[in-house]
Amino acid sequence: MDYAQAIILGLIQGVTELFPVSSLGHSVILPALFGWTNVVAAQSARESFFLAFLVGLHVATALALAFFYRDQWVRIVRGLLRSVRRRQIETSDECLGWLLVVATIPAGLVGLLLEHPLRVLFATPVAAAAFLVANGCILLAGERVRRRAEVRAVVAAHDQTPSGDRRLDTLQFREAGAVGVAQVFALLAGISRSGITMVAGLVRGLDHEDAARFSFLLATPIILAAGVYKLPDLIGPNGDGVLGQVLAGSIAAGIAAYASVRFLSRYFTRRTLTPFAVYSLIVGVLALLRFGLWP
Numbered sequence: 001m002d003y004a005q006a007i008i009l010g011l012i013q014g015v016t017e018l019f020p021v022s023s024l025g026h027s028v029i030l031p032a033l034f035g036w037t038n039v040v041a042a043q044s045a046r047e048s049f050f051l052a053f054l055v056g057l058h059v060a061t062a063l064a065l066a067f068f069y070r071d072q073w074v075r076i077v078r079g080l081l082r083s084v085r086r087r088q089i090e091t092s093d094e095c096l097g098w099l100l101v102v103a104t105i106p107a108g109l110v111g112l113l114l115e116h117p118l119r120v121l122f123a124t125p126v127a128a129a130a131f132l133v134a135n136g137c138i139l140l141a142g143e144r145v146r147r148r149a150e151v152r153a154v155v156a157a158h159d160q161t162p163s164g165d166r167r168l169d170t171l172q173f174r175e176a177g178a179v180g181v182a183q184v185f186a187l188l189a190g191i192s193r194s195g196i197t198m199v200a201g202l203v204r205g206l207d208h209e210d211a212a213r214f215s216f217l218l219a220t221p222i223i224l225a226a227g228v229y230k231l232p233d234l235i236g237p238n239g240d241g242v243l244g245q246v247l248a249g250s251i252a253a254g255i256a257a258y259a260s261v262r263f264l265s266r267y268f269t270r271r272t273l274t275p276f277a278v279y280s281l282i283v284g285v286l287a288l289l290r291f292g293l294w295p
Contacts, residue, residue: 131190
């Protein structure tokens with residue numbers, strides 16, 4: 001991997017990890033489109049330099065998210081410690097902290113067991129393109145379901161924001177668990193982590209802003225844990241000869257992730273997932289035509 005490839009892949013990771021269009025799907029499709037055969041071969045290999053490269057990108061993305069939400073994370077951690085000490089949940093920060101803990105468990109357990117096998121199995125442009133089409137359908141379905149009467153009934157049964165949507169801290173633990181289960185599907189290249197968790201929040205009555213905030217907060221420990229867990233790949237034989245590229249790609253990913261979360265946190269105060277759904281459908285179909293019909 002050369003430095004140009006590392007920086008481009010880092011920028012792609014930083015943007016598409018948070019934009020609901022699947023970072024893993026893009027990291028599979030674009031190298032194949034660019035003709036980067038070395039990267040394509042490394043992605044589907046059980047041991048390669050690409051594993052070490054992913055460690056840096058994951059850690060950089062998670063650190064960018066943690067820095068952006070640093071004030072909220074301080075309140076959440078303090079709230080969790082208070083809650084453990086008192087053995088009860090009283091404040092919204094304490095509630096949000098435990099909701100994140102519950103939602104993290106499903107993806108953490110499944111990712112620990114299946115992340116690498118699934119990445120190797122589905123690290124093909126055709127599979128990623130197909131799942132990207134599915135991602136677009138999921139985003140459109142989420143927007144459609146959110147407008148249904150049963151979702152409005154859920155909102156009416158709980159405390160609401162000034163805009164009339166459900167407050168984030170009124171989620172129940174089983175609902176947070178369902179959001180965490182939804183996040184498991186992001187292990188498939190083409191399914192967006194932020195997109196599918198936002199949809200899970202929307203169908204429980206959250207507005208786009210709170211659904212996005214919960215999604216980004218939830219992604220932080222998962223992405224960081226994935227990077228730390230794979231640290232031996234970076235400091236072991238897989239990292240030999242690519243540490244400079246890992247650093248360059250990680251810096252690019254961190255900057256791109258911070259800019260992305262800053263943009264999206266404002267975007268979702270007034271906008272929806274529909275443009276990202278349309279993008280996923282178009283890119284997925286074009287990639288299917290390109291790699292399925294003319295491999």
